[in-house]
Each structure stands twice: as structure tokens, then as C-alpha cells.
Amino acid sequence: MGWKFTEAAFKDLIVKLKADYTILGPKRFVGQGRFSDTDLIRYDEIESLDEIVWNEKSTFSPKEVVFPITQTLFYFIEEKFLEPKLDENKILIFLRPCDINGIRRLDTIHLRNGPQSDSYYAQLRERVRFVMMECMEGFDTCFCVSMKSNITSDYDMAVRFGDDEVLAEVKNDDFTRYFSLDLPRVEFTPGFVQENTIKVTVPDGGEISAGIYNHDMWNEYKSRCIACGRCNTTCITCSCHTTTDIFYDDNMRAGERRRTWACCHVDGFTDMAGGISFRKDNGSRMRFKVLHKIYDYNKRFGEHMCVGCGRCDDNCPEYISYSSCINRLSQVIQETDACVKIP
Amino acid sequence: MAHDVNTKTAVKNAYRITKVRGKTALRIRIPGGCLHAKHFDLLKHLAEVYGDGLVHLTTRQGLEISGLDYAGIPEINRLIMPLLQDLEIGIGVEIHDPAKGYPSAGTRNIAACIGSRVCPFANYDTTSLAQRIEKEIYPNDYHVKVALTGCPNDCIKARMNDFGIVGMVEPQYDYQRCIGCEACVKNCASQVTGALSMHKGKVKRDKRRCIGCGECILKCPTAAWTRNPAKFYDILIMGRTGKKNPRIAEEFIQWADEDVVVQVIKNTYKFIDEHIDKSLPKEHIGYIVDRTGYPVFRDKVLEGVKLNSGARVAKHVQWGGCRYSSDVFLSD
Incomplete structure (x- = not known):
């Protein structure tokens, strides 16, 4: 009722x-x-x-309500700290x-x-x-x-x-x-979408072979993707952040620990001590994101990370369609039989 | 065949004295360079039946129909009434007798880039503002060139005009929404004036360096940079081409609002009235300002203008430009 x-x-x-x-x-x-x-x-x-x-x-999705773009975890001064x-x-x-x-x-x-x-x-x-x-x-x-x-x-x-x-x-x-x-x-109970115009075939339930990681399909995104990060920031499920200690200008013994959203498509995401970084080309960033959304998260938690809100497709300035990419990936897996089914 | 043509009347009526004896060419004004496709039928008819079948795209976004007979002018003027109706009277321009064609041609067609109706970089609707300015200044016959451009990329080359109106946007920064990706900072440094810098994971904007292009807003993946919905303009003045001293326009008022832009251009006609050399057949506005000096021009065109808060008026203007010199060549 x-x-x-x-x-x-x-x-x-x-x-x-x-x-x-x-x-x-x-x-x-x-x-x-x-x-x-x-x-x-x-x-x-x-x-x-x-x-x-x-x-x-x-x-933008409502994720910023529960997962703020910038969040101060605590303030510190000398040996003491204080939570907001x-x-x-x-x-x-x-x-x-x-x-x-x-x-x-x-x-x-x-x-x-x-x-x-x-x-x-x-x-x-x-x-x-x-x-x-x-x-x-x-x-x-x-x-x-x-x-x-x-x-x-x-x-x-x-x-x-x-x-x-x-x-x-x-x-x-x-x-x-x-x-x-x-x-x-x-009499009211809410209805739900039963069919979208866009249908995506997700490679499901199998182990993806290493061949897929190096497949030529990702190379196209090397030049198409400009690493702006809009697919990440508008995504409801992208949850990466980076943590930084900020020391205030006027007194370097006081400051705050802050976390901020981080984007796997944006430069600097994989920077490590010693100047090492990974996935320098944008094609491998696309591969990393796509496989996280529809493959390795699922392996760990039993459902896909992507919920199909389509905001990444709406906002990509280069008209890269993530949903088309998944369909393409499924096709590549089928054609190359690179996906070994695990019962 | 003897022709008895009053060339002064013809020129004021937007007909050119061409190199071909007995043939003239008509310039159709298209304020803002935006023309409804329905008019192509009439333009085709005019060119094929009355002209030589050619239509030239003018440098100021008009159309020039060539190979017309002087004797045909009255009939052509009647035929082009729908164009005057739609492109001039329809936007508010007062034309007393539209059956007689264009009432003047000194103030040139207002050129504009495609603007925010199509271009992602444009900070305003250049077509609409071109039409508003046309309504205010046409049919004046003084020689004034106005061009509008949506952003400092200046695709219309507004800097080659007496008035170049460049769209500005005030970027608003939300510190909390910034993820420190540096997209805006890197872009501003490489493409614009380097007005942005990183400071502890966030961005600082140097207001004095910012030219209001809006690139930071375009680049920002989180809408930490957003538009102030109010529209602002950079008014550049007295650029020109020509044989004497071609030069690019320089900044007169930065962060002006639309009313200021329109009033300043309107007041310029009063300034010309007062200072033009009446012994000459015509005098270009830029050379009048050269004679009076910038402060005289500034004070006159700002008379009665209510400057919006934030508008900045130039204290001095130093035009450069080139002067033809015989001294620079290795041989005589």
C-alpha cells in the first residue's frame, strides 16, 4: 500500500x-x-x-554525499590531533x-x-x-x-x-x-526499468586469459582517451582516493590529513616513490578501469562493480563509450576463446 | 553606352563601384554571420537572373552579388525586401523605406564567430549580441567596424576591428570539489596566461592574469570550476588594417557587462560627430582617435555609462602596429 x-x-x-x-x-x-x-x-x-x-x-552521481570529494580526516598540531x-x-x-x-x-x-x-x-x-x-x-x-x-x-x-x-x-x-x-x-509499489535501449553483454563467470590484457583492442584508446578523468568522477562506483598531509602556511607544525578523490585515468594515479609509475598510456588505463568494473571486482565480491548508470558515456568529451567497450571485449573473448570457463 | 549614375547614392545604398564599367555589386548585410537557409533561394535568383551567377563571401561575413546593372538597382532593391525584413527590421532595425534597399553602408556588417550556439569555447551567444548591436547602430553611415568573438581565441579576428568584443567568463572555484588533478593548471600554463597554480593539492587563481577564457571550466572533471552565469566582455578598440598604420586592437574595458558594451559603441557615434574631419569624404574612427588622443575618446564614450562593478577601464592605451618604412630594406 x-x-x-x-x-x-x-x-x-x-x-x-x-x-x-x-x-x-x-x-x-x-x-x-x-x-x-x-x-x-x-x-x-x-x-x-x-x-x-x-x-x-x-x-554527477550522489556518491559525493557519502564519499566527499575532499574530506578532512583529522587536524594535527604538534603531538595532538582532533577529528572534525x-x-x-x-x-x-x-x-x-x-x-x-x-x-x-x-x-x-x-x-x-x-x-x-x-x-x-x-x-x-x-x-x-x-x-x-x-x-x-x-x-x-x-x-x-x-x-x-x-x-x-x-x-x-x-x-x-x-x-x-x-x-x-x-x-x-x-x-x-x-x-x-x-x-x-x-495501491502503489514502485516499478522498475525492464529494458534499456542499450544492452551490454558482460563476459561472465570466467577467468580472463593474459592474452586479453595485451589485446590490440586497448590500443585504440591510447590515442582516443585524453585522461581527463570525467568517467571516474561521474561514476557512482569509482571509490579511489588519495591521502595527503597538508601543513599550514603560517605554521608548519599544524595541519590536517585530508583525503581526496583519485582517478585511475588521470596522470599521477600510480606514482610511487622513486619516480616509478605504471599504466602510462591511456589504453592501459582504459583496460584497468573496464576490467575492474566488470571482472576483478566481481571475482572478489560476486557482483559487478558497474551498475550501468551510463554517466561515463554521457560525459566523455572524446565520445568513448564504455558500454560499447564492454560489448567489444565480450566479442573479443568469444572470438579468441581467451576466456577459460571455470565451472 | 552612357551611364549617368550618382555613385555617392549607389555606395550609400550598399552598391560597389566595380572595375567593370556599367556593372555594380550589392553587399547583403548578415549581422552576426547567421543566415536562415530559406534565403538562399532569393540569393540564387538574384545572382543568376540579375548578376553574373556568382556570390562572393565577403571578409565581413556578408554576401556580395556581382555583375549587376546600375539600371537594375531599383528593381533589385524591391526584390531584396524579404532579406531586409528578416535580417534587419526583424531584429529591430528601423528602416523607413525598405523598398529602397539598404539605407547606408558606412558602418560595416557586424561579424561574429559562430558563438555559444555551437562552439564549446564560446562564452556567449555572439549572434544575438551582434543583432542587438546592429539594432543600436545601423543605419549609421560612419565608417565603423565591429566584430564579436566568443572567447580570446578570437577566431573572428576581432582585434583587427575598431571594436572587438571578446567573451569572458568569471570562473568560480569550489575548493571542496577540487581533486587536484592539475588539468586546469597545466592547460592554463600551456594554452593561456598561466593564471593558475597548484598550492597544497588545490588551485589558486591570479585574478590579474586571468583573461576569463573559461578553459579551466572546460577542463575540470568535477565542476570545481563553474561559470558565473553573468556574462562579461573584453572591449578591444581601434584595431585596423589599411595602408597607413595597420595595428591590432588594444584593451579598453575588461569585465564589462553587455549594457556597457552596447552603450560604449553607441556613444562612439557622438564622439565621431564631434571630432570627424568634415573636409574629408570619410574618416576612419581609428584615425580620429589618433588625432584626439585616447582620453578624449574614453571620456566621451563613457558619458552616461553606468559601469558594472568589476569593470576595469584602461588608464592608457598604447597601440603599436606597423608603419611602412623604406629604411628597413638592404637595397633601394
Whole structure:
């Protein structure tokens, strides 16, 4: 069962929820897009329902809410250190099923990859609740169905935006105290995309032979990719970061430890002491990313990292299509029989 | 055959006195260089039936139809009414009797690069601004050349014009969103003025060096650099070609808003009125400014102009340019 909100009633719900929650959603920044006279849509705190852009895909994913682009872990001065004060508000994010599934991948990496979970991630993540925005059709670059990430049940509330009403499934009973229970009840459970225009065949369940690593197909990306990193920064599942100690200009005995997103496509990602670095050509960076998204993460955790949100395809300035690359890889594996099936 | 042609009237009517006795050529103005494809039918008809079948693309983005008879001018003027209607009257230009063709030709067609309708580098819609300026200054007959370019790449070569209007964008930096990838810094150093530098994993911008090209915004993978949606312009003045002292235009006002651009260009006509040498058949604006000096020009064109905050007016302007010299050659 669900609830039928008039637009006004749902606006009121958001106002009431804001007393206890910081609410974030895909928001339009007019005229602040990359090109002149274009808009930017990215996640940010919203003040009212009107600000939620639910019928377009955001350029950037909601990952920056749970995994900030820049995060100060602690401040240090002489021998002492201090962790930043935590905002105690709970966080509510309006997002699509693919992104909810994407955040589950971020959880896996930060909380279940190795013996030590990431406490900085954990303390932010545990404050987060999801409002799933129903997504029945997706967009022209989406391939969530192929990646099996079109469906989720991990949300406190699911909503369908209509012209002047909002249908909602409320799974978290705590939410019912924020709206009138006299609202009309309706049969509503959210639907999910059943088919995307883009279909991706993922090489599944097999061991990829070394031949694939050196295959000629990656060479094309040596010249096509410009290593800008947009596929990484817009990806909901890219979770690499780099940690730096910053010493303040005015007093070098004080500073902070900070972590910042890092991108496997961008120069410097593999820099090591002694001036050593790996994957210097952009073709091998493409190979590294693609195989991580649809091969080695799966080997370790039993599902693919990529959720098929298609943001990498939307944002590549060189029109490199990652989804086309996966299909090509599958074809190469089939043709060369380079994939040895493991039962 | 004897021709009795008032060349002054013909020239003002946008017809050229050509080298072929008895034949003239008509220059069609296309403000901003953007023409609806529907007009090609009429242009083809004019060239094939009245001219020599050729259409020349002019250096200022107009079209020149050659091989026309002087006697045919009244009829051609009536035929081109749809062009005047769409390209001039339609954008707000006042033309009293459109059946008589172009009312003047001294102020040249406003040229513009393709601008932000198509080009990713452009910081504004050059076509729209060209049309707005055309509306304000045409049909003046003083010899003034205006060109608009979307960014400092200056593909239209605005610096060769009396007024070159270059699009600027103010980049806004979000420290938290920056991942320190250095894409903007490296690009600014190699392609632009080196206004950006790295400082402890983040970026610093030297405002005095920044020319507002917007390349940092284009390069940034996280939208740490975004656009200030307000539009700004760099007004370059008194560039020119010619036999006497060709030179590139220099900066007059940086970070001007659109109203300032339009008002300054409008006021220039008052300045010309006051200072032009009336004994000459025509005098080019740049040479008038050479005679009066920059401060006289500056003070006149800024009269009544409300400068937006952030706009910076040049204290001095030092034009260089070349002067033809007989002294530089090894032999006489």
C-alpha cells in the first residue's frame, strides 16, 4: 500500500522532514554547466520539492554525499590531533535504483574490503537514508538492466512524481509521523526499468586469459582517451582516493590529513616513490578501469562493480563509450576463446 | 553606352563601384554571420537572373552579388525586401523605406564567430549580441567596424576591428570539489596566461592574469570550476588594417557587462560627430582617435555609462602596429 500526496502535501512533508534530516537531491544550477548557457545538475541540499530534478539524469552521481570529494580526516598540531566535528543530522537522499545499488558497491569497498572497515566512511554512511525515485524508463545511455542494478528494495521511501501529485511507498514507519495519516491510501509499489535501449553483454563467470590484457583492442584508446578523468568522477562506483598531509602556511607544525578523490585515468594515479609509475598510456588505463568494473571486482565480491548508470558515456568529451567497450571485449573473448570457463 | 549614375547614392545604398564599367555589386548585410537557409533561394535568383551567377563571401561575413546593372538597382532593391525584413527590421532595425534597399553602408556588417550556439569555447551567444548591436547602430553611415568573438581565441579576428568584443567568463572555484588533478593548471600554463597554480593539492587563481577564457571550466572533471552565469566582455578598440598604420586592437574595458558594451559603441557615434574631419569624404574612427588622443575618446564614450562593478577601464592605451618604412630594406 502507498500514500497519495498532493504536491502541496508532499512539499509540506519535506519541510517537516527537514527538522531532522538534511535532504539532498539532484539539483539544477542554472547557467553553471560546462558550456555557456548550459545548466549543471548535481547533488546538493534541497530546500523544497521544486528543486528536485527528477526527470533528467544528474551529471554527477550522489556518491559525493557519502564519499566527499575532499574530506578532512583529522587536524594535527604538534603531538595532538582532533577529528572534525560531526554533523549529527540524519541525511535523506533522493536517488534512482542504479545509484542505490552503486552506493552498495561503495559500502562493499569501504566496509567489507579487508579486515579493517573505513570508519570515516562508516560514520557518514550510517546517517544516510534513501528515498528512491521511481525510474521506469531510464535514459538513452543507461544499461542498468544488463548490470542487474535496475531493481532495489533498499529504501525507506519510494516515490513516483506526477504532474501535481506524488505517490509514495513508505517502508520506514518513523516517516509516518511527518505527514497526516488522513491522506488517501492507494495501491502503489514502485516499478522498475525492464529494458534499456542499450544492452551490454558482460563476459561472465570466467577467468580472463593474459592474452586479453595485451589485446590490440586497448590500443585504440591510447590515442582516443585524453585522461581527463570525467568517467571516474561521474561514476557512482569509482571509490579511489588519495591521502595527503597538508601543513599550514603560517605554521608548519599544524595541519590536517585530508583525503581526496583519485582517478585511475588521470596522470599521477600510480606514482610511487622513486619516480616509478605504471599504466602510462591511456589504453592501459582504459583496460584497468573496464576490467575492474566488470571482472576483478566481481571475482572478489560476486557482483559487478558497474551498475550501468551510463554517466561515463554521457560525459566523455572524446565520445568513448564504455558500454560499447564492454560489448567489444565480450566479442573479443568469444572470438579468441581467451576466456577459460571455470565451472 | 552612357551611364549617368550618382555613385555617392549607389555606395550609400550598399552598391560597389566595380572595375567593370556599367556593372555594380550589392553587399547583403548578415549581422552576426547567421543566415536562415530559406534565403538562399532569393540569393540564387538574384545572382543568376540579375548578376553574373556568382556570390562572393565577403571578409565581413556578408554576401556580395556581382555583375549587376546600375539600371537594375531599383528593381533589385524591391526584390531584396524579404532579406531586409528578416535580417534587419526583424531584429529591430528601423528602416523607413525598405523598398529602397539598404539605407547606408558606412558602418560595416557586424561579424561574429559562430558563438555559444555551437562552439564549446564560446562564452556567449555572439549572434544575438551582434543583432542587438546592429539594432543600436545601423543605419549609421560612419565608417565603423565591429566584430564579436566568443572567447580570446578570437577566431573572428576581432582585434583587427575598431571594436572587438571578446567573451569572458568569471570562473568560480569550489575548493571542496577540487581533486587536484592539475588539468586546469597545466592547460592554463600551456594554452593561456598561466593564471593558475597548484598550492597544497588545490588551485589558486591570479585574478590579474586571468583573461576569463573559461578553459579551466572546460577542463575540470568535477565542476570545481563553474561559470558565473553573468556574462562579461573584453572591449578591444581601434584595431585596423589599411595602408597607413595597420595595428591590432588594444584593451579598453575588461569585465564589462553587455549594457556597457552596447552603450560604449553607441556613444562612439557622438564622439565621431564631434571630432570627424568634415573636409574629408570619410574618416576612419581609428584615425580620429589618433588625432584626439585616447582620453578624449574614453571620456566621451563613457558619458552616461553606468559601469558594472568589476569593470576595469584602461588608464592608457598604447597601440603599436606597423608603419611602412623604406629604411628597413638592404637595397633601394
